[in-house]
Amino acid sequence: MKDLLExxxxxxxxxxxxxxxxxxxxxxxxxxxxxxxxxxxxxxxxDLWYAAALTGIDLEELNEERVRAKIPLVVV
Amino acid sequence: MDLxxxxxxxxxxxxxxxxxxREPARSFAFALAAERRLLVVPRLEAVDALxxxxxxxxxxxxxxxxxxxxxxxxxxxxxxAGYPLLTDNASPKLASLTLEELRGVExxxxxxxxxxxxxxxxxxxxxxxxxxxxxxxxxxxxxxxLGVA
Numbered sequence: 001m002k003d004l005l006e007x008x009x010x011x012x013x014x015x016x017x018x019x020x021x022x023x024x025x026x027x028x029x030x031x032x033x034x035x036x037x038x039x040x041x042x043x044x045x046x047d048l049w050y051a052a053a054l055t056g057i058d059l060e061e062l063n064e065e066r067v068r069a070k071i072p073l074v075v076v
Numbered sequence: 077m078d079l080x081x082x083x084x085x086x087x088x089x090x091x092x093x094x095x096x097x098r099e100p101a102r103s104f105a106f107a108l109a110a111e112r113r114l115l116v117v118p119r120l121e122a123v124d125a126l127x128x129x130x131x132x133x134x135x136x137x138x139x140x141x142x143x144x145x146x147x148x149x150x151x152x153x154x155x156x157a158g159y160p161l162l163t164d165n166a167s168p169k170l171a172s173l174t175l176e177e178l179r180g181v182e183x184x185x186x187x188x189x190x191x192x193x194x195x196x197x198x199x200x201x202x203x204x205x206x207x208x209x210x211x212x213x214x215x216x217x218x219x220x221x222l223g224v225a
Binding site: 001005008009011012014015018047050053059061064072073074075 | 096139173174185186210214
């Protein structure tokens with residue numbers, strides 16, 4: 001069980017690094033608030049629902065912005 | 077659609093279905109519903125209690141990635157009904173593997189489903205198409221283990 005959790009932890013960190021690396025930061029910084037914060041939250045957490053709920057942005061709008069900001073959804 | 081060669085129907089809890097608001101996803105979901113290949117599950121009190129318990133259990137455990145309410149509800153419904161849960165979020169899968177109360181719930185992500193549907197070169201092509209269509213990226217480690225990376 002410890003190995004499984006450790007493996008997932010590593011995979012989630014790998015996914016976070018991938019999102020940070022591939023995101024279009026100039027696009028993200030160009031967006032108005034609260035969209036900018038939502039996109040940054042999405043990069044850090046990978047959780048679309050959480051980022052949308054916390055910032056009050058519609059889930060599907062945020063997903064469309066995610067695509068424009070080149071933030072990958074990562075399945076670990 | 078190949079997914080329906082694995083499952084006759086998809087069930088979407090109302091909490092999840094209600095988040096589909098935009099085109100073309102909305103028309104696609106309604107077309108599936110009209111063909112009765114997609115059923116919307118209403119909110120059920122018995123599932124609510126389990127969903128709340130899952131939220132508490134998962135979000136209280138710092139070793140697990142957090143779970144959000146619609147996902148917790150879907151996981152609770154899958155547990156109660158004995159159906160597999162299809163989701164690309166890591167949290168329900170990890171919770172089902174680590175929490176005693178969720179033991180036995182089958183949680184499958186896109187990679188699991190594509191692997192059930194295809195093999196060899198066809199799987200490789202399907203993964204490439206899926207990634208191009210959705211922007212979803214798969215774990216490099218899992219792709220290596222499948223021999224497709």
